[in-house]
Amino acid sequence: MTKKSIFLLFIVMAIVAGAITVYIMMTPKAFYSEDEIIENMDYLTQEMEVLEVIQLDEKTYLVPLLLNGGESYGSSIWVWSGWKWECVGATTASDPQIIVNEGNSYIYWNVHPQDEVHEWEFYLTSERNYSVTTVGDDNQVEVYYPKIQMKNSVEFGKESYGYVEMPSEWKDVIGAFDSFPAETGFIPSSHSYMYQWQAYNDDGESIRLEHTFRNGGGGSYGGNYFFHMSQLDPENLE
Template sequence: MTKKAIFLLVIVMAIIAGAITIYIMMIPKAFYSKNEIIENTNYLNQEMEVLDVIQLDEKTYFVPLLSNDGESYGSSIWVWGGWKWNCIGVTTASGPQIVVNEENSYIYWNVHPKDEVHKWEFYLTSERNYSVTTVGNDNKLEVYYPKVQMKHSVEFGENSYGYIKIPSEWKEVIGSFDSYPAETGIIPSSHSYMYHWQAYNDDGESVRLEHTFRHGGGGSYGGNYFFHMTQLFPEDME
């Protein structure tokens, strides 16, 4: 076999080995057991147990947690990192939050039952805005962004935890603002949106998550996977 043939053979084998490696990295392995989840969860400031293991999609898991004293309701989010499952977010107390992984978006929560949440209302909001962009030497492009306030209601359910997919209507609205600028490159494609939640009890009264946050909240979030949600009070709505 000539040197040229040997060289080509080595190149082909390297390409095949690389393709096999990439293929192996893309396929998630079986997720951790409950004991392995606790062993691989970082930044917990108290002893926690796993309430459930919920697969959001092929590469994302939501794990609701409960402290050993039964007072702190936390959660952890896991994504496939190529070779193993990585904990990208963990908290001992929080309201609803948004996780995004490879264009899949979810709202998830785990709150104290004593807060007596019966229904969630989730909101996508954006304030009115107006911008003027200069195109070339003489032309000005004026853009008006209307106020956005979209609501999505969800019944709480029997468990302290749960999740939903981000409403498709929200994605359509966000895309309607950003698709044209992305195509032309003229108008800045960034537009500010806020995500909120509101909780109601059986009597339809707005409630705060006082028991959920009674002992404060602690944890860590990594990467660009999360969008923070804040409570929206009735006086803040139009």
């Protein structure tokens, strides 16, 4: 075998080895058992029980938690990091929040049953705005942003926890008004939006999550996977 043939064979083997490595990194391993979840939980130190293991998509899991013998209802989010499953966020009180992973977006929660939530209303809102941006040497882009107020109603369900996919209409609206989209393809870089929620009981009255947060509420988040949702002030609606 000539030196040229040996060199070409080496190149081919390197390409194959690289492809195998990429394939291994891109293909998630089986997710953890309940015991392994607790063993790999670095963020929370409380006594905890796994309520359920929920696969959101191929590379994202939601694990709702019961903490301190039922005093608190928390949650953890796990993503495939390329080599292992990694907990990227965990909380001791889980009002609705947003997880985004590789273009997939979800709203998830785990709240105390004594708050008696019957229905959620999720909102995408944005205030009116006008911007002028210089592009290049002398070109200006003028953009007017109208007020946006989009609502998505979701029935609570039987369990203390749950999730829904982010409404596709929200992403469409954000993309339509954004002149310079961020790399995530979801959150724009040139305009500010708010993600908010409101909870209602069986009588249709808005409520606060008093039992969910009666022991406070804390947690840790890693990476750029999360977007905060806040409780809506009805006075801001039009």
